[in-house]
Amino acid sequence: AQRVTQPEKLLSVFKGAPVELKCNYSYSGSPELFWYVQYSRQRLQLLLRHISRESIKGFTADLNKGETSFHLKKPFAQEEDSAMYYCALTGTASKLTFGTGTRLQVTL
Amino acid sequence: DAGVIQSPRHEVTEMGQEVTLRCKPISGHDYLFWYRQTMMRGLELLIYFNNNVPIDDSGMPEDRFSAKMPNASFSTLKIQPSEPRDSAVYFCASSPNNEQFFGPGTRLTVL
Numbered sequence: 726a727q728r729v730t731q732p733e734k735l736l737s738v739f740k741g742a743p744v745e746l747k748c749n750y751s752y753s754g755s756p757e758l759f760w761y762v763q764y765s766r767q768r769l770q771l772l773l774r775h776i777s778r779e780s781i782k783g784f785t786a787d788l789n790k791g792e793t794s795f796h797l798k799k800p801f802a803q804e805e806d807s808a809m810y811y812c813a814l815t816g817t818a819s820k821l822t823f824g825t826g827t828r829l830q831v832t833l
Numbered sequence: 834d835a836g837v838i839q840s841p842r843h844e845v846t847e848m849g850q851e852v853t854l855r856c857k858p859i860s861g862h863d864y865l866f867w868y869r870q871t872m873m874r875g876l877e878l879l880i881y882f883n884n885n886v887p888i889d890d891s892g893m894p895e896d897r898f899s900a901k902m903p904n905a906s907f908s909t910l911k912i913q914p915s916e917p918r919d920s921a922v923y924f925c926a927s928s929p930n931n932e933q934f935f936g937p938g939t940r941l942t943v944l
Contacts, residue, residue, distance in 0.1 A: 757931055759931075759932075768836075768837075768924075768935045768936060768937045768938065769876075769924065769926075769935040770935065771932055771933070771934075774931075774932070811875070811876060815931050820866075820878065820881060820888075820889065821866070821878065821933055822878070823868075823875060823876040823877075823878075824875065825874070825875035825876075826875050826876070
């Protein structure tokens with residue numbers, strides 16, 4: 726069975742501080758991992774995917790198969806980063822399994 | 834392309850009433866997904882279709898929920914009869930591959 730765990734419901738950081746949103750997964754095969762973001766009053770949208778290995782809006786995420794983790798990181802948080810972040814996994818047939826989400830709150 | 838379109842955006846109904854949520858996927862996307870989002874349980878996959886055929890409906894909570902996709906450009910999620918615990922935001926998403934594109938959601942309130 727596929728499972729995604731996001732242990733923090735809320736993460737509050739100061740502007741300019743580093744951010745790390747945790748995500749752990751369980752899957753027996755080779756999964757594809759994603760981070761989706763939902764800004765206030767906007768639809769859920771893809772932030773990044775592990776196969777792209779790119780940085781989007783300053784965020785990066787590295788797939789660690791040994792620790793089965795896909796943590797999302799940003800060195801310096803900005804106010805506009807405040808949003809709900811979902812880690813997701815897909816194994817086959819495009820079916821995504823989402824974590825329960827972490828609300829990132831960036832304060833001045 | 835306007836993206837995935839959902840209607841209505843908000844629905845308030847009374848317990849026992851039938852509710853129908855609608856979705857128009859992005860043209861050319863072979864997959865369509867219905868999700869439910871609540872504070873307690875986050876995003877849950879209810880059902881998904883591939884080429885208009887239901888593939889996995891194991892997430893549908895009970896028989897009161899049903900979904901159809903009569904053609905490639907339209908899908909419905911129906912709740913009959915509705916109950917207060919069905920109150921949530923319901924998202925539709927479509928996908929050409931592994932990336933899913935989400936609609937704005939329908940906020941359902943059952944009184």
